[in-house]
Amino acid sequence: MTPDLATTARTALACLDLTSLNDADDAAAIGALCAQAAGPAGPPAALCVWPRFVAQARAQAPVGVRVAAVANFPAGGLDVAAAVADVRAIADAGGDEVDLVLPWRALQAGDAAGAAALVQAVRVACAGRTLKLILESGDLATPALIHQASLIGLDAGVDFLKTSTGKTGTGATPEAARVMLQAIADHPRGAAVGFKASGGIRKVADAAVYIALVREILGAAAVTPQRLRFGASGLLGDITAVLQGSGPGNTSAAGSY
Numbered sequence: 001m002t003p004d005l006a007t008t009a010r011t012a013l014a015c016l017d018l019t020s021l022n023d024a025d026d027a028a029a030i031g032a033l034c035a036q037a038a039g040p041a042g043p044p045a046a047l048c049v050w051p052r053f054v055a056q057a058r059a060q061a062p063v064g065v066r067v068a069a070v071a072n073f074p075a076g077g078l079d080v081a082a083a084v085a086d087v088r089a090i091a092d093a094g095g096d097e098v099d100l101v102l103p104w105r106a107l108q109a110g111d112a113a114g115a116a117a118l119v120q121a122v123r124v125a126c127a128g129r130t131l132k133l134i135l136e137s138g139d140l141a142t143p144a145l146i147h148q149a150s151l152i153g154l155d156a157g158v159d160f161l162k163t164s165t166g167k168t169g170t171g172a173t174p175e176a177a178r179v180m181l182q183a184i185a186d187h188p189r190g191a192a193v194g195f196k197a198s199g200g201i202r203k204v205a206d207a208a209v210y211i212a213l214v215r216e217i218l219g220a221a222a223v224t225p226q227r228l229r230f231g232a233s234g235l236l237g238d239i240t241a242v243l244q245g246s247g248p249g250n251t252s253a254a255g256s257y
């Protein structure tokens with residue numbers, strides 16, 4: 001049975017990494033993000049910001065909302081020391097989660113070992129924190145490369161596979177999501193790994209597509225913030241509109257998955 005739009009909106013909110021990763025971000029922008037997280041619809045799963053804003057987000061986010069920050073972002077280079085420095089800055093500022101960009105261009109060029117080495121080094125550097133690996137699936141483009149990138153993350157011990165930075169032409173696609181989800185399902189540690197759709201997700205109807213894929217491939221029990229996230233800078237508005245339009249008593253994020 002297809003969940004109704006309000007149920008989908010509640011699920012999307014509970015699994016939302018409310019994101020602000022603009023070059024022009026300043027303290028006011030992060031303050032506004034934290035205010036959004038405390039809005040009438042209810043709290044998201046996390047905030048996702050630049051490393052320099054982790055301390056402010058930590059101080060201003062509603063209780064229970066996790067703080068994520070990006071590393072090796074957005075370019076996804078091969079500089080291990082710089083990526084590890086990003087992680088250390090996030091950890092020192094109290095961040096809970098790291099969203100790391102895979103060196104996807106290096107992978108495309110045939111340097112899978114170099115890409116894997118950076119992910120492995122970051123996994124060690126952020127031990128104890130949630131690590132999401134951004135594959136930049138829209139640019140990897142082929143199922144074979146998306147699958148290879150997924151295995152790099154799964155073998156390195158990441159906690160989530162994430163589609164996109166939202167900074168290149170193509171963001172999340174159902175086709176790439178299916179490849180990533182199947183890689184998770186087929187991997188020995190897959191039961192402990194989640195999926196994060198990001199890049200261009202603006203409507204609850206967009207989120208419904210990925211919720212259905214997670215339910216189909218990982219099972220209904222995986223449709224929780226522990227195994228499903230949405231990285232989005234422009235989804236909360238539609239979530240709020242759907243929940244407000246669904247009548248009184250439907251503004252809580254708690255809801256069936």
Ligand SMILES: O=C[C@H](O)COP(=O)(O)O
Nearest residue numbers: 166198199200231232233
């Ligand atoms: O998760 C991180 C992405 O930057 C979000 O992409 P978006 O701005 O298209 O929602």
